[in-house]
Amino acid sequence: MPSDQERMLARAAREILPGQIVNLGIGLPTRLFHYMPEDLEVLVHSENGVLGCQPLGQDAAPDYELIDSGGAYIGTRPGASVFDSALSFAMIRRSRVDVTFMGAFEVDEQGNLANWKIPGKFSPGIGGAMELAQKVEKLVVLCSHNDKHGNPKILKQCRLPLTAPRCVSLIVTEKAVMEVKEKGLEVIDIAEGMDVDSLRAATEAELIIDESRLGRF
Amino acid sequence: MTLLNQKYTSVEDAIAMIPDGASIMVGGFGSPGTPFALLEELLAQGQKGLTLIKNDANEPEIGIGRLIRAGRVDRLITSHIGLNRVAIEEMNQGRLAVEMYPQGLLAEKIRCAGAGHLGFLTDIGLETEIAQQRRELELNGRKCAIEPAITADFALIHADVADTYGNLAYRGTAINFNPLMAMAADKVIAQAFRVETPGGLKPEAIHTPCAFVNHVVQVDPATIEQGIRAHAV
Numbered sequence: 001m002p003s004d005q006e007r008m009l010a011r012a013a014r015e016i017l018p019g020q021i022v023n024l025g026i027g028l029p030t031r032l033f034h035y036m037p038e039d040l041e042v043l044v045h046s047e048n049g050v051l052g053c054q055p056l057g058q059d060a061a062p063d064y065e066l067i068d069s070g071g072a073y074i075g076t077r078p079g080a081s082v083f084d085s086a087l088s089f090a091m092i093r094r095s096r097v098d099v100t101f102m103g104a105f106e107v108d109e110q111g112n113l114a115n116w117k118i119p120g121k122f123s124p125g126i127g128g129a130m131e132l133a134q135k136v137e138k139l140v141v142l143c144s145h146n147d148k149h150g151n152p153k154i155l156k157q158c159r160l161p162l163t164a165p166r167c168v169s170l171i172v173t174e175k176a177v178m179e180v181k182e183k184g185l186e187v188i189d190i191a192e193g194m195d196v197d198s199l200r201a202a203t204e205a206e207l208i209i210d211e212s213r214l215g216r217f
Numbered sequence: 218m219t220l221l222n223q224k225y226t227s228v229e230d231a232i233a234m235i236p237d238g239a240s241i242m243v244g245g246f247g248s249p250g251t252p253f254a255l256l257e258e259l260l261a262q263g264q265k266g267l268t269l270i271k272n273d274a275n276e277p278e279i280g281i282g283r284l285i286r287a288g289r290v291d292r293l294i295t296s297h298i299g300l301n302r303v304a305i306e307e308m309n310q311g312r313l314a315v316e317m318y319p320q321g322l323l324a325e326k327i328r329c330a331g332a333g334h335l336g337f338l339t340d341i342g343l344e345t346e347i348a349q350q351r352r353e354l355e356l357n358g359r360k361c362a363i364e365p366a367i368t369a370d371f372a373l374i375h376a377d378v379a380d381t382y383g384n385l386a387y388r389g390t391a392i393n394f395n396p397l398m399a400m401a402a403d404k405v406i407a408q409a410f411r412v413e414t415p416g417g418l419k420p421e422a423i424h425t426p427c428a429f430v431n432h433v434v435q436v437d438p439a440t441i442e443q444g445i446r447a448h449a450v
Contacts, residue, residue, distance in 0.1 A: 065389035086328040089321025124299035
Protein backbone atom coordinates (compact mmCIF):
# COMPACT_ATOMS: atom_id res chain seq x y z
CA MET A 1 0.00 0.00 0.00
CA PRO A 2 1.63 3.29 -1.02
CA SER A 3 1.79 6.08 1.57
CA ASP A 4 -0.21 9.30 1.20
CA GLN A 5 2.89 11.12 0.03
CA GLU A 6 3.72 8.43 -2.52
CA ARG A 7 0.20 8.65 -3.98
CA MET A 8 0.42 12.45 -4.09
CA LEU A 9 3.79 12.35 -5.82
CA ALA A 10 2.68 9.76 -8.36
CA ARG A 11 -0.41 11.85 -9.14
CA ALA A 12 1.51 15.14 -9.32
CA ALA A 13 4.13 13.61 -11.65
CA ARG A 14 1.37 13.09 -14.23
CA GLU A 15 1.23 16.89 -14.62
CA ILE A 16 4.71 16.93 -16.18
CA LEU A 17 4.62 16.71 -19.96
CA PRO A 18 7.40 15.59 -22.34
CA GLY A 19 9.60 18.47 -23.48
CA GLN A 20 8.84 20.76 -20.55
CA ILE A 21 11.08 22.84 -18.33
CA VAL A 22 10.20 21.98 -14.75
CA ASN A 23 11.06 23.54 -11.38
CA LEU A 24 10.83 21.37 -8.26
CA GLY A 25 10.50 23.21 -4.94
CA ILE A 26 12.42 22.31 -1.81
CA GLY A 27 11.16 19.33 0.21
CA LEU A 28 8.48 16.99 -1.06
CA PRO A 29 8.46 18.28 -4.69
CA THR A 30 12.16 17.38 -5.09
CA ARG A 31 11.12 13.73 -4.72
CA LEU A 32 9.14 14.01 -7.99
CA PHE A 33 12.42 13.12 -9.71
CA HIS A 34 11.77 9.53 -8.67
CA TYR A 35 8.21 9.51 -10.02
CA MET A 36 8.96 10.64 -13.56
CA PRO A 37 9.31 7.93 -16.20
CA GLU A 38 13.01 7.46 -17.04
CA ASP A 39 12.49 8.24 -20.70
CA LEU A 40 10.57 11.46 -19.99
CA GLU A 41 12.49 14.18 -21.82
CA VAL A 42 12.36 17.19 -19.49
CA LEU A 43 14.91 19.66 -18.11
CA VAL A 44 14.66 20.35 -14.40
CA HIS A 45 15.46 23.93 -13.41
CA SER A 46 16.85 24.79 -10.02
CA GLU A 47 16.90 28.49 -9.21
CA ASN A 48 20.45 28.53 -7.86
CA GLY A 49 21.52 28.39 -11.50
CA VAL A 50 21.13 25.08 -13.30
CA LEU A 51 18.83 23.81 -16.03
CA GLY A 52 18.95 20.04 -16.50
CA CYS A 53 19.79 18.74 -13.04
CA GLN A 54 19.13 15.20 -11.90
CA PRO A 55 19.70 13.23 -8.71
CA LEU A 56 23.21 12.01 -8.11
CA GLY A 57 23.56 8.30 -8.90
CA GLN A 58 23.90 5.96 -5.91
CA ASP A 59 27.65 5.43 -6.30
CA ALA A 60 28.55 8.74 -7.91
CA ALA A 61 30.99 10.96 -6.00
CA PRO A 62 29.51 14.43 -5.36
CA ASP A 63 30.87 17.44 -7.20
CA TYR A 64 31.16 19.97 -4.37
CA GLU A 65 30.33 22.83 -6.70
CA LEU A 66 27.08 21.33 -7.95
CA ILE A 67 23.95 21.50 -5.78
CA ASP A 68 20.24 22.18 -6.26
CA SER A 69 18.43 24.98 -4.46
CA GLY A 70 17.61 22.64 -1.57
CA GLY A 71 21.33 22.10 -1.01
CA ALA A 72 21.50 18.48 -2.22
CA TYR A 73 24.41 17.43 -4.42
CA ILE A 74 23.17 16.78 -7.95
CA GLY A 75 24.28 15.61 -11.36
CA THR A 76 23.44 17.10 -14.74
CA ARG A 77 21.93 15.42 -17.79
CA PRO A 78 22.84 15.93 -21.45
CA GLY A 79 21.65 19.35 -22.59
CA ALA A 80 22.14 20.91 -19.16
CA SER A 81 23.43 24.43 -18.59
CA VAL A 82 24.63 26.46 -15.58
CA PHE A 83 24.29 30.21 -15.13
CA ASP A 84 24.23 33.07 -12.63
CA SER A 85 21.34 33.92 -10.31
CA ALA A 86 20.15 36.98 -12.26
CA LEU A 87 19.84 34.88 -15.41
CA SER A 88 18.16 32.08 -13.49
CA PHE A 89 15.43 34.46 -12.36
CA ALA A 90 15.20 36.10 -15.77
CA MET A 91 14.24 32.61 -17.00
CA ILE A 92 11.53 32.51 -14.35
CA ARG A 93 10.22 36.06 -14.83
CA ARG A 94 10.12 35.58 -18.61
CA SER A 95 7.93 32.49 -18.00
CA ARG A 96 10.38 30.12 -19.67
CA VAL A 97 9.79 27.61 -16.89
CA ASP A 98 6.64 25.67 -17.82
CA VAL A 99 5.60 24.16 -14.52
CA THR A 100 6.63 24.48 -10.88
CA PHE A 101 5.74 22.43 -7.81
CA MET A 102 5.79 23.79 -4.27
CA GLY A 103 4.41 23.27 -0.78
CA ALA A 104 1.87 25.50 0.98
CA PHE A 105 0.71 26.65 4.41
CA GLU A 106 -2.55 27.89 2.88
CA VAL A 107 -4.23 28.01 -0.54
CA ASP A 108 -7.61 29.55 -1.25
CA GLU A 109 -10.52 29.55 -3.69
CA GLN A 110 -8.97 32.30 -5.81
CA GLY A 111 -5.67 30.41 -6.14
CA ASN A 112 -3.89 32.71 -3.69
CA LEU A 113 -0.87 31.04 -2.10
CA ALA A 114 0.77 31.52 1.31
CA ASN A 115 3.90 29.45 1.86
CA TRP A 116 6.71 31.62 3.21
CA LYS A 117 5.87 33.29 6.49
CA ILE A 118 3.97 32.71 9.71
CA PRO A 119 4.27 36.07 11.49
CA GLY A 120 5.97 35.73 14.86
CA LYS A 121 6.77 32.05 14.29
CA PHE A 122 8.49 31.36 11.00
CA SER A 123 10.18 33.90 8.76
CA PRO A 124 13.39 32.56 7.25
CA GLY A 125 12.87 34.64 4.07
CA ILE A 126 11.05 34.02 0.83
CA GLY A 127 13.91 32.70 -1.33
CA GLY A 128 12.79 32.13 -4.90
CA ALA A 129 9.15 31.29 -4.17
CA MET A 130 7.60 34.67 -4.93
CA GLU A 131 8.92 34.95 -8.47
CA LEU A 132 8.22 31.31 -9.27
CA ALA A 133 4.66 31.63 -7.97
CA GLN A 134 3.98 34.85 -9.83
CA LYS A 135 5.54 34.03 -13.19
CA VAL A 136 5.43 30.30 -13.89
CA GLU A 137 2.38 29.51 -16.03
CA LYS A 138 1.43 26.36 -14.15
CA LEU A 139 1.89 26.15 -10.39
CA VAL A 140 1.05 22.85 -8.73
CA VAL A 141 0.76 22.93 -4.95
CA LEU A 142 1.67 19.73 -3.12
CA CYS A 143 0.56 19.89 0.50
CA SER A 144 -1.30 18.06 3.23
CA HIS A 145 -5.02 18.75 3.19
CA ASN A 146 -5.02 19.81 6.85
CA ASP A 147 -2.37 21.09 9.25
CA LYS A 148 -1.02 18.98 12.08
CA HIS A 149 -3.89 20.12 14.34
CA GLY A 150 -6.44 19.05 11.72
CA ASN A 151 -7.31 22.60 10.60
CA PRO A 152 -8.10 23.04 6.90
CA LYS A 153 -5.32 24.46 4.69
CA ILE A 154 -7.59 24.83 1.67
CA LEU A 155 -9.41 28.02 2.62
CA LYS A 156 -12.01 30.51 1.42
CA GLN A 157 -9.37 33.21 1.79
CA CYS A 158 -5.72 32.98 2.84
CA ARG A 159 -4.97 34.57 6.20
CA LEU A 160 -1.16 34.41 6.16
CA PRO A 161 1.00 36.83 4.10
CA LEU A 162 0.73 35.89 0.42
CA THR A 163 3.55 34.51 -1.67
CA ALA A 164 1.61 35.66 -4.74
CA PRO A 165 -2.03 36.39 -5.53
CA ARG A 166 -4.07 34.20 -7.95
CA CYS A 167 -1.14 32.02 -8.94
CA VAL A 168 -2.10 28.40 -8.20
CA SER A 169 -3.31 26.14 -11.04
CA LEU A 170 -3.72 22.80 -9.28
CA ILE A 171 -3.69 21.55 -5.68
CA VAL A 172 -2.68 17.98 -4.90
CA THR A 173 -3.29 16.76 -1.34
CA GLU A 174 -3.61 13.25 0.10
CA LYS A 175 -7.40 13.66 -0.10
CA ALA A 176 -8.05 15.29 -3.47
CA VAL A 177 -6.81 16.97 -6.62
CA MET A 178 -8.41 20.38 -7.09
CA GLU A 179 -8.21 22.68 -10.09
CA VAL A 180 -8.39 26.44 -9.58
CA LYS A 181 -11.02 27.78 -11.97
CA GLU A 182 -12.75 31.11 -12.50
CA LYS A 183 -15.83 29.80 -10.68
CA GLY A 184 -13.83 28.31 -7.75
CA LEU A 185 -12.09 25.07 -6.75
CA GLU A 186 -13.18 22.09 -8.79
CA VAL A 187 -12.35 18.63 -7.48
CA ILE A 188 -11.15 16.49 -10.39
CA ASP A 189 -9.80 13.48 -8.47
CA ILE A 190 -10.58 12.14 -5.02
CA ALA A 191 -8.44 9.72 -3.03
CA GLU A 192 -9.29 6.01 -3.06
CA GLY A 193 -11.58 5.28 -0.13
CA MET A 194 -12.48 8.96 0.38
CA ASP A 195 -16.08 10.11 0.14
CA VAL A 196 -17.32 13.52 -0.92
CA ASP A 197 -18.90 14.41 2.44
CA SER A 198 -15.69 13.74 4.41
CA LEU A 199 -13.74 15.75 1.84
CA ARG A 200 -16.05 18.74 2.24
CA ALA A 201 -15.88 18.41 6.02
CA ALA A 202 -12.07 18.60 5.92
CA THR A 203 -12.07 21.66 3.66
CA GLU A 204 -12.96 25.28 4.42
CA ALA A 205 -13.15 26.35 0.77
CA GLU A 206 -16.30 25.79 -1.25
CA LEU A 207 -15.66 22.78 -3.51
CA ILE A 208 -17.26 22.22 -6.91
CA ILE A 209 -17.80 18.47 -7.34
CA ASP A 210 -19.40 16.58 -10.22
CA GLU A 211 -19.50 13.02 -8.85
CA SER A 212 -20.14 11.50 -12.28
CA ARG A 213 -16.76 12.80 -13.54
CA LEU A 214 -14.66 12.29 -10.43
CA GLY A 215 -11.38 10.43 -10.90
CA ARG A 216 -9.61 8.35 -8.22
CA PHE A 217 -5.93 8.33 -7.29
CA MET B 218 41.35 50.85 -10.17
CA THR B 219 44.22 48.68 -9.11
CA LEU B 220 46.95 48.35 -11.73
CA LEU B 221 47.01 45.06 -13.61
CA ASN B 222 50.44 44.07 -12.33
CA GLN B 223 49.53 44.76 -8.69
CA LYS B 224 46.42 42.64 -8.30
CA TYR B 225 47.88 39.26 -7.39
CA THR B 226 48.39 39.28 -3.64
CA SER B 227 48.07 37.24 -0.44
CA VAL B 228 44.82 36.44 1.37
CA GLU B 229 46.12 38.35 4.43
CA ASP B 230 46.98 41.55 2.53
CA ALA B 231 43.75 41.50 0.54
CA ILE B 232 41.51 41.13 3.61
CA ALA B 233 43.55 43.71 5.59
CA MET B 234 42.12 46.38 3.27
CA ILE B 235 38.66 45.88 4.78
CA PRO B 236 37.92 48.29 7.68
CA ASP B 237 35.44 47.92 10.55
CA GLY B 238 31.92 48.85 9.51
CA ALA B 239 32.41 47.91 5.84
CA SER B 240 29.58 46.64 3.65
CA ILE B 241 30.60 43.41 1.93
CA MET B 242 28.94 41.35 -0.77
CA VAL B 243 29.71 37.66 -0.39
CA GLY B 244 29.25 35.23 -3.29
CA GLY B 245 27.67 31.82 -2.92
CA PHE B 246 24.35 30.02 -2.83
CA GLY B 247 24.75 27.70 0.13
CA SER B 248 28.32 26.39 0.03
CA PRO B 249 29.16 26.44 -3.69
CA GLY B 250 30.64 29.81 -4.62
CA THR B 251 31.15 30.89 -1.01
CA PRO B 252 34.70 32.29 -0.65
CA PHE B 253 35.49 30.25 2.45
CA ALA B 254 39.21 31.12 2.63
CA LEU B 255 38.56 34.88 2.42
CA LEU B 256 35.87 34.60 5.11
CA GLU B 257 38.20 32.62 7.39
CA GLU B 258 40.80 35.36 7.10
CA LEU B 259 38.15 38.02 7.82
CA LEU B 260 37.23 36.07 10.95
CA ALA B 261 40.90 35.86 11.97
CA GLN B 262 41.62 39.57 11.41
CA GLY B 263 38.68 40.68 13.57
CA GLN B 264 36.87 43.37 11.53
CA LYS B 265 33.52 44.13 13.11
CA GLY B 266 30.29 46.08 12.63
CA LEU B 267 29.99 44.57 9.18
CA THR B 268 27.06 44.67 6.78
CA LEU B 269 26.98 41.49 4.72
CA ILE B 270 25.04 40.95 1.51
CA LYS B 271 24.67 37.27 0.67
CA ASN B 272 21.90 35.11 -0.75
CA ASP B 273 21.76 33.04 2.44
CA ALA B 274 23.50 32.86 5.82
CA ASN B 275 25.37 29.60 5.07
CA GLU B 276 25.07 27.20 8.00
CA PRO B 277 26.09 28.05 11.61
CA GLU B 278 29.47 26.28 11.45
CA ILE B 279 30.70 27.53 8.08
CA GLY B 280 31.23 30.63 5.94
CA ILE B 281 29.42 33.78 7.10
CA GLY B 282 27.71 31.61 9.72
CA ARG B 283 30.97 31.80 11.69
CA LEU B 284 31.14 35.62 11.41
CA ILE B 285 27.53 35.90 12.60
CA ARG B 286 28.18 33.61 15.56
CA ALA B 287 31.24 35.69 16.46
CA GLY B 288 29.02 38.79 16.66
CA ARG B 289 30.88 40.56 13.88
CA VAL B 290 27.88 41.22 11.65
CA ASP B 291 25.44 44.03 12.45
CA ARG B 292 23.31 43.76 9.37
CA LEU B 293 22.53 41.10 6.77
CA ILE B 294 20.85 41.69 3.41
CA THR B 295 19.67 38.33 2.14
CA SER B 296 16.98 36.17 0.59
CA HIS B 297 16.67 33.10 2.83
CA ILE B 298 18.36 32.08 6.10
CA GLY B 299 16.45 28.86 6.78
CA LEU B 300 19.57 26.70 7.03
CA ASN B 301 21.13 28.83 9.77
CA ARG B 302 19.27 28.52 13.09
CA VAL B 303 21.84 30.79 14.79
CA ALA B 304 21.18 33.62 12.32
CA ILE B 305 17.42 33.19 12.84
CA GLU B 306 17.91 33.33 16.62
CA GLU B 307 20.17 36.43 16.38
CA MET B 308 17.53 38.08 14.18
CA ASN B 309 14.69 37.20 16.58
CA GLN B 310 16.70 38.52 19.54
CA GLY B 311 17.28 41.80 17.71
CA ARG B 312 21.07 41.42 17.64
CA LEU B 313 21.24 41.03 13.87
CA ALA B 314 19.31 43.37 11.57
CA VAL B 315 18.08 41.34 8.61
CA GLU B 316 16.71 42.79 5.39
CA MET B 317 15.14 40.18 3.12
CA TYR B 318 14.27 40.26 -0.56
CA PRO B 319 12.87 37.71 -2.98
CA GLN B 320 15.90 35.96 -4.40
CA GLY B 321 15.55 37.12 -7.99
CA LEU B 322 15.03 40.72 -6.90
CA LEU B 323 18.13 40.53 -4.72
CA ALA B 324 20.12 39.20 -7.69
CA GLU B 325 18.71 41.88 -9.98
CA LYS B 326 19.37 44.70 -7.49
CA ILE B 327 23.01 43.62 -7.47
CA ARG B 328 23.17 43.05 -11.24
CA CYS B 329 21.65 46.48 -11.73
CA ALA B 330 24.29 48.19 -9.58
CA GLY B 331 26.94 46.27 -11.50
CA ALA B 332 25.54 47.58 -14.78
CA GLY B 333 25.86 51.14 -13.47
CA HIS B 334 22.15 51.75 -12.94
CA LEU B 335 20.41 53.17 -9.90
CA GLY B 336 17.46 50.77 -9.89
CA PHE B 337 14.80 49.07 -11.97
CA LEU B 338 11.03 48.68 -12.28
CA THR B 339 9.29 45.39 -11.58
CA ASP B 340 5.86 43.85 -11.10
CA ILE B 341 7.21 41.17 -8.74
CA GLY B 342 5.58 41.32 -5.32
CA LEU B 343 2.68 43.65 -6.15
CA GLU B 344 -0.26 42.87 -3.84
CA THR B 345 2.02 41.18 -1.30
CA GLU B 346 3.57 42.29 1.98
CA ILE B 347 6.81 43.42 0.32
CA ALA B 348 4.87 46.05 -1.64
CA GLN B 349 4.39 48.07 1.55
CA GLN B 350 7.99 49.27 1.62
CA ARG B 351 8.23 50.30 -2.03
CA ARG B 352 7.31 53.24 -4.20
CA GLU B 353 4.86 52.20 -6.90
CA LEU B 354 4.14 53.91 -10.20
CA GLU B 355 2.50 53.27 -13.55
CA LEU B 356 4.49 52.73 -16.76
CA ASN B 357 2.76 52.22 -20.13
CA GLY B 358 -0.46 51.50 -18.28
CA ARG B 359 1.05 48.83 -16.03
CA LYS B 360 1.55 49.09 -12.30
CA CYS B 361 5.11 48.50 -11.10
CA ALA B 362 7.42 49.17 -8.19
CA ILE B 363 10.83 50.83 -7.95
CA GLU B 364 13.62 48.55 -6.76
CA PRO B 365 16.81 50.50 -5.97
CA ALA B 366 20.14 48.91 -6.91
CA ILE B 367 22.39 47.61 -4.12
CA THR B 368 26.08 48.34 -4.04
CA ALA B 369 28.77 47.67 -1.40
CA ASP B 370 32.26 48.71 -0.35
CA PHE B 371 33.70 45.24 -1.05
CA ALA B 372 32.84 41.97 -2.74
CA LEU B 373 34.38 38.64 -1.76
CA ILE B 374 34.24 36.31 -4.73
CA HIS B 375 34.99 32.65 -5.31
CA ALA B 376 36.11 31.64 -8.79
CA ASP B 377 37.41 28.33 -10.09
CA VAL B 378 40.25 29.72 -12.19
CA ALA B 379 41.69 33.23 -12.44
CA ASP B 380 44.72 34.92 -13.95
CA THR B 381 46.97 37.45 -12.24
CA TYR B 382 45.16 40.33 -13.98
CA GLY B 383 41.98 39.26 -12.18
CA ASN B 384 40.10 37.62 -15.04
CA LEU B 385 37.73 35.04 -13.53
CA ALA B 386 36.00 31.84 -14.58
CA TYR B 387 33.44 30.03 -12.42
CA ARG B 388 32.25 26.44 -12.36
CA GLY B 389 29.00 24.52 -11.79
CA THR B 390 26.46 26.11 -9.48
CA ALA B 391 29.27 28.04 -7.81
CA ILE B 392 28.53 30.82 -10.33
CA ASN B 393 25.32 32.07 -8.64
CA PHE B 394 25.85 35.61 -7.26
CA ASN B 395 29.61 35.82 -7.92
CA PRO B 396 29.71 37.48 -11.36
CA LEU B 397 26.95 39.90 -10.29
CA MET B 398 28.72 40.96 -7.09
CA ALA B 399 32.06 41.20 -8.87
CA MET B 400 30.55 44.04 -10.92
CA ALA B 401 28.53 45.74 -8.17
CA ALA B 402 31.02 46.42 -5.38
CA ASP B 403 33.61 49.22 -5.22
CA LYS B 404 36.53 46.91 -4.38
CA VAL B 405 36.54 43.29 -5.46
CA ILE B 406 38.66 40.56 -3.89
CA ALA B 407 38.54 37.19 -5.65
CA GLN B 408 39.89 33.83 -4.56
CA ALA B 409 40.52 31.05 -7.06
CA PHE B 410 41.70 27.45 -6.88
CA ARG B 411 44.18 28.17 -9.66
CA VAL B 412 45.73 31.47 -10.71
CA GLU B 413 47.32 31.45 -14.17
CA THR B 414 49.61 33.92 -15.84
CA PRO B 415 47.75 36.15 -18.34
CA GLY B 416 46.89 34.08 -21.40
CA GLY B 417 46.29 30.99 -19.30
CA LEU B 418 42.55 31.51 -19.70
CA LYS B 419 41.07 31.66 -23.19
CA PRO B 420 39.39 35.05 -23.76
CA GLU B 421 36.01 33.40 -24.42
CA ALA B 422 36.25 31.29 -21.25
CA ILE B 423 36.35 34.37 -19.01
CA HIS B 424 33.08 35.12 -17.18
CA THR B 425 34.21 38.25 -15.30
CA PRO B 426 36.72 40.47 -17.13
CA CYS B 427 39.58 41.72 -14.97
CA ALA B 428 38.46 45.36 -15.25
CA PHE B 429 36.04 44.65 -12.39
CA VAL B 430 38.49 42.87 -10.08
CA ASN B 431 40.98 44.61 -7.74
CA HIS B 432 42.71 41.72 -6.02
CA VAL B 433 43.12 38.05 -6.75
CA VAL B 434 44.47 35.37 -4.43
CA GLN B 435 45.12 31.68 -4.84
CA VAL B 436 43.59 29.31 -2.29
CA ASP B 437 44.06 25.64 -1.62
CA PRO B 438 41.08 23.57 -2.79
CA ALA B 439 41.62 21.28 0.20
CA THR B 440 40.79 24.02 2.75
CA ILE B 441 37.76 25.11 0.76
CA GLU B 442 36.48 21.59 0.37
CA GLN B 443 36.62 21.16 4.12
CA GLY B 444 34.05 23.91 4.40
CA ILE B 445 31.97 22.48 1.63
CA ARG B 446 32.04 18.98 3.12
CA ALA B 447 30.81 20.36 6.44
CA HIS B 448 27.67 21.36 4.56
CA ALA B 449 24.90 19.41 6.22
CA VAL B 450 22.11 19.00 3.66
